[in-house]
Amino acid sequence: MAIERSFQTKLAEGDMTSMIDMVFQLIIFFMVLINFSQEDQNEKIKLPSSELAKPAETPLENPIVLNLDFSGVVYMGPETSTVAGLRPLLQVEADALKAKGLSAKDANVIIRAHQNTSGGLVQELIKKCQEVGYEKFALRAREDRP
Amino acid sequence: MAMQFKTHAPEKAEMQLTSMIDVIFLLLIFFIMTFKISAQEGDFNVKMPIGGGQGAMDTTNIPIKLRLRANGDGELTDIVVDDSRSFGNDFAKLRAFILQLTGGNAPPDPDDGPEVEIDLDYNLRYEYVISAITAITGQRQGDRIERLVERIKFAAPRKPNP
Numbered sequence: 208m209a210i211e212r213s214f215q216t217k218l219a220e221g222d223m224t225s226m227i228d229m230v231f232q233l234i235i236f237f238m239v240l241i242n243f244s245q246e247d248q249n250e251k252i253k254l255p256s257s258e259l260a261k262p263a264e265t266p267l268e269n270p271i272v273l274n275l276d277f278s279g280v281v282y283m284g285p286e287t288s289t290v291a292g293l294r295p296l297l298q299v300e301a302d303a304l305k306a307k308g309l310s311a312k313d314a315n316v317i318i319r320a321h322q323n324t325s326g327g328l329v330q331e332l333i334k335k336c337q338e339v340g341y342e343k344f345a346l347r348a349r350e351d352r353p
Numbered sequence: 354m355a356m357q358f359k360t361h362a363p364e365k366a367e368m369q370l371t372s373m374i375d376v377i378f379l380l381l382i383f384f385i386m387t388f389k390i391s392a393q394e395g396d397f398n399v400k401m402p403i404g405g406g407q408g409a410m411d412t413t414n415i416p417i418k419l420r421l422r423a424n425g426d427g428e429l430t431d432i433v434v435d436d437s438r439s440f441g442n443d444f445a446k447l448r449a450f451i452l453q454l455t456g457g458n459a460p461p462d463p464d465d466g467p468e469v470e471i472d473l474d475y476n477l478r479y480e481y482v483i484s485a486i487t488a489i490t491g492q493r494q495g496d497r498i499e500r501l502v503e504r505i506k507f508a509a510p511r512k513p514n515p
Contacts, residue, residue, distance in 0.1 A: 237384030260395030327475030345396035
């Protein structure tokens with residue numbers, strides 16, 4: 208007697224539901240934590256730390272970010288300069304503010320200086336900004352929680 | 354003769370998930386690659402109009418002079434207040450002095466209260482300047498920050514010795 212065994216090959220399908228759930232959770236996690244506001248930061252600058260450096264609740268108005276590295280090079284957006292040669296770049300920003308009906312006094316100059324740069328260089332940077340008319344400065348530091 | 358109708362068993366509707374999973378994995382890889390853990394940053398606000406550090410001085414509100422001396426390597430050697438009190442390189446002592454001066458109370462208005470003028474050696478490392486500003490401007494009590502001095506300015510830079 209011939210026994211006919213018929214097997215129907217089925218496509219093996221794993222249950223993807225839990226994996227998709229987990230992947231979605233990971234995506235949501237990274238989306239929430241991604242911070243596009245850090246684009247002004249410069250990798251070459253290691254900020255000094257301070258226990259009082261607390262992130263501001265409201266962002267500063269009309270910010271101009273100056274990154275000063277250890278060797279005295281100033282990074283202002285895509286431009287690079289020395290402290291001595293910074294005036295034309297600062298003047299461009301002041302003119303842009305003037306076109307908006309504001310003045311250099313309304314801008315907040317954020318100074319992100321390397322922790323090992325000389326303090327005198329930071330003073331010179333502030334002086335250079337003052338010559339163009341800037342008055343408000345924010346010395347940025349890394350939060351150091353005890 | 355009766356007609357025969359074939360009835361099909363209802364098939365399970367299945368969505369094609371392959372392309373969606375591909376896109377989701379691409380998104381996941383993008384977020385993982387761009388993810389960067391960085392410390393929070395905060396600001397010390399300094400208002401310094403031109404001439405604020407020089408020129409005619411208002412004798413009714415003379416700022417406290419804070420002198421920061423450095424050695425050749427840019428390390429802090431001495432903290433001197435008003436050319437008379439020396440605190441070595443101990444910022445805790447400087448803070449204790451400021452606490453004594455202000456009574457531990459924040460000024461009612463940021464434009465009020467004592468003003469400190471920081472005069473530093475040109476080659477002093479910037480981290481010491483921030484440490485000095487930290488000691489002057491306040492202290493942390495748990496999650497709360499107690500403000501002490503709000504008004505800070507810099508003296509004219511001292512040119513480096515040749």
